[in-house]
Amino acid sequence: MAKISDKIAQLGPDETYFSFEFFPPKTEAGMQNLRARLQRMAQLKPLFVNITFGAGGSTSTKSLDLATLCTSELGLTTCLHLTCTNMDRSLIDSVLAGAKKAGIRNILALRGDPPRGTEYWTPDESSQFCHAVDLVRHIRREYGDYFCIGVASYPEGYADGQNPELQDPVVDLPYLVDKTSAGADFIMTQLFYDTSKFVAFEKLLREHSSGVFRTIPIIPGLLPISTYQSFIRTAKLSNAHIPDDLLERINAVPYADDEQVKQVGVSVLTEMIDRIHRETDRRVKGFHFYTLNLEKSVALIIEQSPIIKTPLKATIDDAAATATADRAFTLAVSPTTAPVSVLAAPTVSIESAEDISKVADHVGSLDLTDKAATVVVSDPTKQLLSPEATWDDFPNGRWGDPRSPAYGEIDGYGPTLHVPASKALELWGSPESAADISSLFIRYLTGDLPVLPWSEQSGLNPETDLIREDLISLNTEGLWTVASQPAVSGARSDDKVFGWGPSNGYVFQKAMIEFFISGEKWAILKKKLQDSTSDIISYYAGNDKGDFFSNMSLNDVNAVTWGVFPNREVVQPTIIEEQSFKAWMEEAFGIWSEWEFIYPKKSATSNLLRSIRQNYYLVSIVHHDYMSGEALWKFLQL
Known part of the structure; x- marks a missing residue:
């Protein structure tokens, strides 16, 4: 298979190119559907595709398998991400050897998440990898020129969330110089929406006195805007500045109309590509799309962009x-x-x-x-753009269809607290009892805390106001709620609280709740669930040890949110079933571990969080009477 650097070098002076990024889906069904999606997207002839790699090697096997599929079955030039911190040299060497065996000749060398602390991670002291440059040097030392190596950059400066005011690309320059001098063949940027900052960044690199950036390909990373919520969330997680005029364009779309948001997003990205190409005097010829395993927006951008030249x-x-x-x-x-x-x-x-x-x-x-x-x-x-390709085109967040390749975390990298350790300590302190944990959940519900470890966004959705007192009551009793929604029957799609989707539609949802519960209280709740002879309630429950309970069959599916809109089929973006619950359960308990790791080993707080992870259950309950607003909450009164 070809090296990316060779393919770029072979392009004509006026030729442009593009590339895609994918992550390993959480479920087997998702992987099968991603295979079909990749076959379709391969027809657009990307110059190469990237496959992400979970921090600490958490997706190493899946990532290498997916990269091998792209290379051997689809004939795509493939670039495998590889992180180095929080990983032993043996795993790094195993991945590199597997990549070479599979014919993969491109590696994106990344630092990855830093270790949580030496108490929880014991690296191989003889070959400790602290920075991406260590990985670049290692690959060059072990494999010479076999691999084409890419490195990451930050047009707005790297930010860990602790000191955003210090975010400055000039501060990062020495590190990027080191990575490039060590043997990098191309530079790929973090996502951004402020084109002027990328243009200034590219100029800064080209004019750097070291000369190392004079001719190296600098590839901007672009994330299509699929939904309002995902747009805001990813920009926040990436510390990406959103220009005022862009935010105004998105906010001008009728509330929750994701289809129109997507259309605006396509126009925004198309304009960004044109401006980047023009304002860099056509030096930037390649554009990398963070697809999030979706295809519609990317296909539309490529179709509409006059800059991107497909064959x-x-x-x-x-x-x-x-x-x-x-x-x-x-x-x-x-x-x-x-x-x-x-x-x-x-x-x-x-x-x-x-x-x-x-x-x-x-x-x-x-x-x-x-x-x-x-x-x-x-x-x-x-x-x-056919129905076969866009069946999962609506949001695929926490309860999305597990058959979708896009199901799971938005970044595909696994469990995370979404805030740096210092911020987590500031927010959540050092709980030492179950009552302390209950207090944190209640403070979140009352608005005193902006975020919890399981929160995907700061603050609660407006619909939570309808069930806030019920949730506070449950958390007071030690049922720590991580997800919930009230029942809704036929709210208009433009409703400011419940609305979503195209205009002139109606949306529905069933009351559901998900919470952690102690083993003792689960025994009481389980008996109540099992004694209930009605099929009006469906539930899943499990723990970190692998125990699993449900009153449903393997192939049963609960649609908990759906919409009816003019001139289209019923849209069912939110379902709960066994595969998705188990995938989320693994991640949810993993977050307890992530939280534990920010405290000293064997401290009272780390012992508490570890004990909770080992002895609590995660329970998901759906009440099917969506005409009733109180049925679920009355049932949960233990």
Whole structure:
């Protein structure tokens, strides 16, 4: 397989390129659907694809398997992420050897999350990796020039959340110089939305006195805007500045209309690509898309961008330059895929660029060797926008469909507290009893705490106001709630509290709750659940040891949120079933460990958090009577 650096070097002076990033799905069904998605997206001819690698090697096997699939089965030039901190050299060497065996010749060398403390992590002192530059040097020392190595950069400066006022790309420059000098072949940036900051960053690098950045490819990382919530959340997690005019464009969209947010997002990214290309004097020729394992937005951006040149677009441009009034071409039209404007005749005469533009979205190949050239109609972009490709196009957050490749954490990297250790200590202190933990959950519900370890965003959703007192009561009794929603029957899709999706629709949801509970109290609740003869309640429960309980079969699925909108099928973005619960349960208990690791080993707090992880259960309950607002909360009165 090719090296990314070689492929870039072979491009013509005016050629552009793009690449995609994917992460290993949490479920087997998600992996199977990602395989189909990759086959479709491969038709767009990305220069390469990236496969993420969980911090500390948490996804090492899945990541290498996915990278191998991309390389051997799909023939894609593949770049495997590799983190080095919080990992032993043996695992790093094993991954590199596996990559070479699979024919993978590209590595994105990353630092990864720093160790939580030497008490919880014992590195191989003979080869400790503290920074990404250590990994770059190691790869060059062990493999010479076999691998093309990429490194990460931060257009707005690296920020760990502790001192955001110190976020400055100039501060990071010495580290980037070291990584590049050690043998990096290309630089890939963190996501950003402030184009001016990237342009300034690129100029800063090109003009650096060391000269190491003069010709190295600098590839901007772009995250399509799929939903309002994911946009705000990822920008916050990445410390990415959102320009005021961009925020105004997003906020102008009717409340919770994710389809319109997506359309605005496509326009925003298309404009960003054009501005980057233009304002860097065309030095930046490549664009990397953080896909989050989704395809619609990426396909639309590539289709609409005049800068990105796929092989298909390049062929059409060649035809436009060659076609003249005295040298027309004949287009053979397939009625099943052709636009309405060319259905009037089985062939269409192409005499100008304007003629070609009318059918460009539907042209697959063009043979220019003959005056009467045949054009084959075949558009991969349209396949990426088909129902088969966009069935999971609505939000795929915490309760998304586990069959979706996008199911799981938004970054695909595994359990995290979402705040740095110093901030976690400031927020949550040092609890030493179950009552202290209850107090933290109650403070979050009353607004005294902005975030908990399991929170995906700061603050509560407005709908929580309807059940706040019920949740406080449960947490007071030691049922620590991490997710909940009230029942809703037919709220308008533009409702300021419950609305989502396109306009003129109606949305529904079942009351549900998820909480941690002690083993003793679970025994009481389990008996109550088992004694209930009604099928109006469905539940899942399990612990960190692998014990699992449910009153449902393996293939049962609970739709807990759905919407009915004009001119489309019923949309069902939120489901709870066994695979998704088990995947989330593993992560939820992993967060207890992440929390434990910020305290000294064997301290009262670390002992408490470890004991909770070992002895508590996670329970998820759905009440199917969505016409009733009180049924679930009355049932939970133990």
